[in-house]
Amino acid sequence: xxxxSIPLIVRIVLACMVLSVFGGLIVPAGHAASEVxxxxxxxxxxxxxxxxxxxxxxxxxxxxxxxxxxxxLATLKEGDDHSDFLRMYVGKTPQQFKNYWKSQVFTGRGxxxxxxxxxxxxxxxxxxxxxxxxxxxxxxxQNQLKxxxxx
Amino acid sequence: xxxxxKIMFLSALFAMCCISGNIRAYEYHGVDIGGFISQGYLxxxxxxxxxxxxxGTSQFNEAGINFxxxxxxxLRLGVQFLSxxxxxxxxxxxxxxxxxxxYHFRDWLGLTVGNMKFxxxxxxxTRDLDMVRTFILLPQSVYIEAWREAISSIQGAGLYGxxxxxxxxxxxxxxxxxxxxxxxxxxxxxxLEDQWPFQGMGLLVxxxxxxxxxxxxxxxxxxxxxxxLILGGSxxxxxxxxxxxxxxxxxxxxxxxMLGDIPELAALVDPLGRxxxxxxxxxxxxxxEAVSYTASMEFMWRNLVFAAxxxxxxxxxxxxxxxxxxxxxxxxxxxxxxxxDGTIEVDQFSSVGYYTSLAYRFTPWFELGTYYSVYYPNEDxxxxxxxxxxxxxxxxxxxxxxxxxxxxxxxxxxxxxxKLEAHKMDGSAILLGAxxxxxxxxxxxxxxxxxxxxxxxxxxHF
Numbered sequence: 050x051x052x053x054s055i056p057l058i059v060r061i062v063l064a065c066m067v068l069s070v071f072g073g074l075i076v077p078a079g080h081a082a083s084e085v086x087x088x089x090x091x092x093x094x095x096x097x098x099x100x101x102x103x104x105x106x107x108x109x110x111x112x113x114x115x116x117x118x119x120x121x122l123a124t125l126k127e128g129d130d131h132s133d134f135l136r137m138y139v140g141k142t143p144q145q146f147k148n149y150w151k152s153q154v155f156t157g158r159g160x161x162x163x164x165x166x167x168x169x170x171x172x173x174x175x176x177x178x179x180x181x182x183x184x185x186x187x188x189x190x191q192n193q194l195k196x197x198x199x200x
Numbered sequence: 201x202x203x204x205x206k207i208m209f210l211s212a213l214f215a216m217c218c219i220s221g222n223i224r225a226y227e228y229h230g231v232d233i234g235g236f237i238s239q240g241y242l243x244x245x246x247x248x249x250x251x252x253x254x255x256g257t258s259q260f261n262e263a264g265i266n267f268x269x270x271x272x273x274x275l276r277l278g279v280q281f282l283s284x285x286x287x288x289x290x291x292x293x294x295x296x297x298x299x300x301x302x303y304h305f306r307d308w309l310g311l312t313v314g315n316m317k318f319x320x321x322x323x324x325x326t327r328d329l330d331m332v333r334t335f336i337l338l339p340q341s342v343y344i345e346a347w348r349e350a351i352s353s354i355q356g357a358g359l360y361g362x363x364x365x366x367x368x369x370x371x372x373x374x375x376x377x378x379x380x381x382x383x384x385x386x387x388x389x390x391x392l393e394d395q396w397p398f399q400g401m402g403l404l405v406x407x408x409x410x411x412x413x414x415x416x417x418x419x420x421x422x423x424x425x426x427x428x429l430i431l432g433g434s435x436x437x438x439x440x441x442x443x444x445x446x447x448x449x450x451x452x453x454x455x456x457x458m459l460g461d462i463p464e465l466a467a468l469v470d471p472l473g474r475x476x477x478x479x480x481x482x483x484x485x486x487x488x489e490a491v492s493y494t495a496s497m498e499f500m501w502r503n504l505v506f507a508a509x510x511x512x513x514x515x516x517x518x519x520x521x522x523x524x525x526x527x528x529x530x531x532x533x534x535x536x537x538x539x540x541d542g543t544i545e546v547d548q549f550s551s552v553g554y555y556t557s558l559a560y561r562f563t564p565w566f567e568l569g570t571y572y573s574v575y576y577p578n579e580d581x582x583x584x585x586x587x588x589x590x591x592x593x594x595x596x597x598x599x600x601x602x603x604x605x606x607x608x609x610x611x612x613x614x615x616x617x618x619k620l621e622a623h624k625m626d627g628s629a630i631l632l633g634a635x636x637x638x639x640x641x642x643x644x645x646x647x648x649x650x651x652x653x654x655x656x657x658x659x660x661h662f
Contacts, residue, residue: 101369101425110362110370110423111307119273140427142503144561144611148332151661154234155266155332156317156325157278157300161232 084187085134088172088194092118092179097198103138106182108149109159114180122162123171123183130168134184138199226662235265238330240657246648247628248635250345250387251287253653259285260657262328264297276302282328286345287635289387297328298353308361316358318351319374319419320434321494321509328352331661334505334559334569335607336621341553341575342494342511344630346387351436354378354415372421382410382440390632392442392486395517397546399633400591401535402455403524404477405484407444414439421496428500438490446480446524464527485520503561510554512579517546535591552579559607567609575601577629597649600627615660623653 087103089095094116098106105111112120125131127143135146153159165171168185172194175181185194226233240260244253251257261284268278282297284290300314317325321342326332337345356378363371382388389407396405419434448455448469458465459478470479492513499506519525522542525532529539537544557571576582576599584599593599607621628647638646 105362105364105370110372111364112304113307136502141500142561144564145500145505151234152326152329152332154232154268155236155264155280155329157266157268157276157280157298157302157312160268160270160276 086187087197090181118180121181231269236661237263238659244653246651312358330659336655339555339573341573346391349386350388369425374419376417402449402452404447410442412440430498432496442486447477482523489516505559508556514550569607573603601629602626617659621655
């Protein structure tokens, strides 16, 4: 076989890049962030968290609250609130976050967070699950759940 | 029995594929079930890359299914079955990839016992998981395909944990000790056969059995306070014994001459031996110690991922075959090889490899990646001249492999991924002799220095 395949692969790559650019599908570098608040079950023994602590919790590196209670993670499956939360507090894109947890689960290192389609489902889960932590759009859920201040 | 296991394995995977449409693992009565199945195709312009890639091969696939459950707040049990094929490696036998009991005492201390994924570099634990990375083939300088089974998982016990460093980020560590089952028909055995230093004299070896005395691995990662930057270091070590059948290739002029000149050698050869390669009645034994160190760096900034790793592995190898080596002692001495009590010690040598990679996700469905990878099987012989002089290889470009790779990844939806990848290769190190036999035409080169490798892969995961 000679090098006939190279132009084909190069053409596919270039076509995808052109499509991406002109189709307006490039991942936005930073659209207007929605107001996301970190919420927790009433049993959670803290009122505030550092940004680093939020990252450690959502990457499974911190698994217990200060009273020994197990931390249960609740996430949204997709959407701007999900992307904004991950970008602001976890330092990952939704794809990177998904790959991170796939790696953890498929190598026996952890259990993936609960993931919900709608904020209402997530709010209900956090309300009813001791030790649970999640995030919600601030405007719609203010004063409905215990919110944690992020320092 | 093996085929029944394979059918059950594939049936379970197929059933899961049908019922799953979620990015999360499927959950059944508290047991999380995840899986993946991928099929690839490899084509090279020259040289066979661990399979008959010159003719194009679809013997390139992986499938896995895992089950895990939290038995209590601190105890988790899990198991993963894996099947893979790459030419003669794997052959889709279903193996226990990992099976663990994990007790999480504190965030800074956890204990795992069982068959754990082997820690090495940034990506060794996830190298079976096509869906979590950009590339089809990881850089061969640090993730050599021939060593894949040898450093895939470790049976024993391990400690792990995460330690907060306040303003300096955090540290993750892993310590593992145990052993590994190495099959004589897998890549490590083929690699060992290629290290046999008497091929130029027409003496060949076929490894029959490998017994690993011990294996250890340790890894530390510093998740720095500079967002997205991870620095890491890892090490692993091996000690194993192997034995194999020795053959005399009578088409080799040196071997033919030895057979005629040394009557004692003729006595060691099977009188019913084949006309070309004759069986030598005494088996050869190997003793191998390998110690490896890897430095790693990964930086994620939004949709960009940059990684770089450097790995150095030092080998101590000795060969034992008293009847044969004592008989050939004068010939070996003339070739610069010293025999001591029927044992030949190869001078300690180190392989080095390094790469840098870059990947960028342009859209939620399209990602582009590239890497440059360099590997030298002997850091003191980067131009391959010594290998040729010692008769280990006939071509100096067996002394290096420089690989420029370009990959496209398409996420068709949450569960399906298609990847296309091209490699421009300079050199022929890491290629196995078993995949690239000596050509019948003496004027034809066994390996080509400049060649291309193309890979395509489609993966379903849930």
